[in-house]
Amino acid sequence: MGVLEKIKDIEAEMARTQKNKATEYHLGLLKAKLARYRAELLEGASGGASKAGAGFDVAKAGFGRAVLIGFPSVGKSTLLSKVTSTESAAAAYAFTTLVAVPGVMEIEGAKIQLLDLPGIIEGAASGRGRGRQVVAVAKTADLVVIMLDVTKGDEQRQQLEHELEEIGIRLNRQPPDVVFKQKTAGGITINCTVNLTKTDERTIRGILQAYKIHNADVMIREDITSDDLIDTILGNRKYVPCLYVYNKIDSISLEEVDRLAREPHTVVISCELDLNLEVLKKRIWQKMGFNRIYTKKRGAEPDLMDPLIIKKTEASMEAVCDSIHRGIKHKFKYAVVWGKSSKFNPQGQRVGLTHKVAQDDVVSIVTKV
Numbered sequence: 001m002g003v004l005e006k007i008k009d010i011e012a013e014m015a016r017t018q019k020n021k022a023t024e025y026h027l028g029l030l031k032a033k034l035a036r037y038r039a040e041l042l043e044g045a046s047g048g049a050s051k052a053g054a055g056f057d058v059a060k061a062g063f064g065r066a067v068l069i070g071f072p073s074v075g076k077s078t079l080l081s082k083v084t085s086t087e088s089a090a091a092a093y094a095f096t097t098l099v100a101v102p103g104v105m106e107i108e109g110a111k112i113q114l115l116d117l118p119g120i121i122e123g124a125a126s127g128r129g130r131g132r133q134v135v136a137v138a139k140t141a142d143l144v145v146i147m148l149d150v151t152k153g154d155e156q157r158q159q160l161e162h163e164l165e166e167i168g169i170r171l172n173r174q175p176p177d178v179v180f181k182q183k184t185a186g187g188i189t190i191n192c193t194v195n196l197t198k199t200d201e202r203t204i205r206g207i208l209q210a211y212k213i214h215n216a217d218v219m220i221r222e223d224i225t226s227d228d229l230i231d232t233i234l235g236n237r238k239y240v241p242c243l244y245v246y247n248k249i250d251s252i253s254l255e256e257v258d259r260l261a262r263e264p265h266t267v268v269i270s271c272e273l274d275l276n277l278e279v280l281k282k283r284i285w286q287k288m289g290f291n292r293i294y295t296k297k298r299g300a301e302p303d304l305m306d307p308l309i310i311k312k313t314e315a316s317m318e319a320v321c322d323s324i325h326r327g328i329k330h331k332f333k334y335a336v337v338w339g340k341s342s343k344f345n346p347q348g349q350r351v352g353l354t355h356k357v358a359q360d361d362v363v364s365i366v367t368k369v
């Protein structure tokens with residue numbers, strides 16, 4: 001039996017099985033099996049392994065990359081033409097049978113690449129589409145933008161979320177708070193700091209066994225599900241922020257627009273009428289978690305024309321140094337900071353390499369001579 005049939009069988013069995021306390025263990029094992037077969041499918045273990053160099057790669061331009069995913073005719077090309085300086089058609093990158101169109105968007109002084117992946121998402125998880133390439137590209141993405149047609153309802157959204165979920169992409173979620181350490185001996189030790197309501201120890205042991213893990217320490221610090229445990233064991237999940245963009249709001253009522261606009265992680269736009277496109281750009285910037293820092297030479301005014309763009313998660317003074325030049329931190333003596341991250345002082349605050357900067361800070365770096 002091929003992997004696809006095995007997946008179908010398990011899915012059918014899961015659909016037949018009622019979800020309750022008594023079936024939790026059985027379902028947990030089925031999920032573990034399913035995740036294993038899916039991984040096999042995506043890694044090409046069942047044949048058709050990718051040739052070296054046949055992968056999907058687009059040179060990362062600018063500071064970050066947002067990947068645009070959506071069904072045909074939702075308005076992806078129209079959006080790209082409005083918000084990016086899309087490189088000419090000749091510059092569209094071709095990968096074996098796949099073409100992705102990268103455009104570059106200027107937001108708040110940063111260059112962000114917006115990559116349109118036409119038609120590759122459908123059926124990716126079942127091996128029909130180009131699951132491996134989607135995974136590869138999504139792994140390099142700082143943001144997934146799911147573009148939807150407001151007139152098509154929520155069906156497209158559910159389908160895309162489902163496909164992305166199946167290939168191991170987790171949208172707008174944090175990795176489960178579980179520490180998992182495989183060992184060579186000593187059996188399985190499970191420690192929980194919280195009360196588990198969605199799974200239990202027997203199921204956890206069963207899942208570990210399904211993965212032929214007989215020696216491991218598992219420390220659980222969150223009320224996880226069996227799926228969360230499988231994600232932790234497989235360790236190859238990609239946690240990425242996602243923005244839902246509903247296009248064509250010119251075709252629906254104001255009430256409906258208002259309702260959608262209040263949904264979390266959502267922006268409503270009309271490409272055709274140029275509605276809300278600036279807001280969309282701002283939201284992309286925020287969702288990517290970038291930080292803008294201005295530099296200032298001693299005795300001079302801050303350089304407001306050419307800010308440094310740094311990822312928020314790594315926004316220490318050391319990251320600021322690295323974004324200027326790799327060698328600077330080795331010559332770093334101290335920095336002076338003005339802005340939200342510093343104590344108010346017209347002379348600025350003296351800080352070291354571990355200081356965390358904030359958006360729009362002005363920084364002056366003093367190096368050893």
Ligand SMILES: Nc1nc2c(ncn2[C@@H]2O[C@H](COP(=O)(O)OP(=O)(O)OP(=O)(O)O)[C@@H](O)[C@H]2O)c(=O)[nH]1
Binds near residue numbers: 073248269270
């Ligand atoms: N009413 C309305 N129509 C729009 C809007 N934006 C795009 N369209 C129309 O939707 C159709 C599809 O737009 P495209 O930009 O070609 O869509 P796409 O997602 O790139 O489609 P593929 O190239 O097939 O992947 C076109 O006829 C556009 O004119 C909008 O804001 N409102």
